[in-house]
Amino acid sequence: MPRRNAFKPLERKKPPFEETPRTYERAHWVKPEIIVEVKFNEWTADGRLRQPIYLGTRDDKSAREVGRESQSMQKKTGRKKVAATKPASDSASKSKAGKRVNAARSLLERDTEPKPSRGHALPPGELVRRLEEIEESSGSGRLEIGSNTGIELTNLGKIFFPRKKLTKGDLMRYYVTVAPFVLPVMANRPLVLKRFPNGVKGEAFFQQNASATTPEVVRTAMIEAKGGSTNRRIVGGDLPTLLYTVQLGAISVDPWHSRLQSLDHADYTILDLDPGPGATFQRVMEVARLVREVMDGLGLHGHSRPRVRAAFISICRYPQTLPTKPLRSPRR
Structure with a gap:
């Protein structure tokens, strides 16, 4: 990551966005001037990166040269990774x-x-x-x-x-x-x-x-x-x-x-329902009930429960024959 002293001159009290993004940890806002390279899994339905991983700072690029990629270039080219392994004796490997x-x-x-x-x-x-x-x-x-x-x-x-x-x-x-x-x-x-x-x-x-x-x-x-x-x-x-x-x-x-x-077959999934702009907690509760009704109608019996930060999650069990991949596609 860029050194901390590189962020210090860019600190600001308020986020530089029209709509403040939801964060699960305390945010430290800075002026968006440092360009970094990341790889990611996919774009979410609301236009955010899913599972971004920092790769490095790009001092050779200006902000005007950067555009939105439809998919991660690093994911498509597939950088090779070699997992470090420590030597082990035959007896240790068996146990x-x-x-x-x-x-x-x-x-x-x-x-x-x-x-x-x-x-x-x-x-x-x-x-x-x-x-x-x-x-x-x-x-x-x-x-x-x-x-x-x-x-x-x-x-x-x-x-x-x-x-x-x-x-x-x-x-x-x-x-x-x-x-x-x-x-x-x-x-x-x-x-x-x-x-x-x-x-x-x-x-x-x-x-x-x-x-x-x-x-x-x-x-x-x-x-x-x-x-x-x-x-x-x-x-x-x-x-x-x-x-x-x-x-x-x-x-x-x-x-x-x-x-x-x-590993290719999920046996349950979690539907995360969060309140936000235009979606009150009351509305989230209504959606949670509707989700429960739809799941029951499909024979996918789950349950909804509240969690921290005023959100609901619906947990739904799947038959083990259902592949994982289709579950990753974002749906509104």
Whole structure:
């Protein structure tokens, strides 16, 4: 990204747009003078880039030379990416939770079952008690989840939710309590983490790939994308993996809409209904009810629920024979 000192002279209090765009984090507005190159997935129905990725600053271009591309040039030419892999011994590779999956998308190896148990998991109440002990002592330590399974934890006393003084340890104990309900939903789904290492008021960033230091106890899978790049992803389904995401500071953990066994076939989708100019919250509620009626009429039974920032989402389950690709086309 351009250096921060390049933005400083361009700072302004108000957005340089006729219509203020909706942001999910606090925005820092600047004069639109720096030209950058990005690749992206597609244009949304309201004319915005979906999944833009910064590639570099273009000092060789003027703003008048830049026009709207109908599709990403980088996506069309397909820059090659080589995934970094660390060497592993035969015994380590056999015990590793990773499975190679083709996200173009077919399963290359059908080893998609959860890893063999390394001992019975302790009851949630006992895990909550041990987490409290770790937080009250040094805030860091090893949590033994089962007889032969554990993860290293740090900074459990760090405040994650300032308004209610809730800590990283509180968040971890919450996930231990709800794990029996969320783990089946996340099972065998690659995860996208939104990490808040300094709490909800700090800067956040997304993580999709597992790092080279990911513990062996965490479930992962090798996924090959359409462009040929191969990345190791964190995969949901067990308690050590879930608690590891919290250890990383992930407050929001979003599972893929498909599972490892059928990456090309989503088994549910989310319709995100947000209020905005000309669309009041009352109107959003009406649309949510209409969406529910249409889904019921099609035999696609889902449910609508409110969420933060005065929005509704409708969750709709699909038969596994429905391919993912058509679901990506924007519809008004």
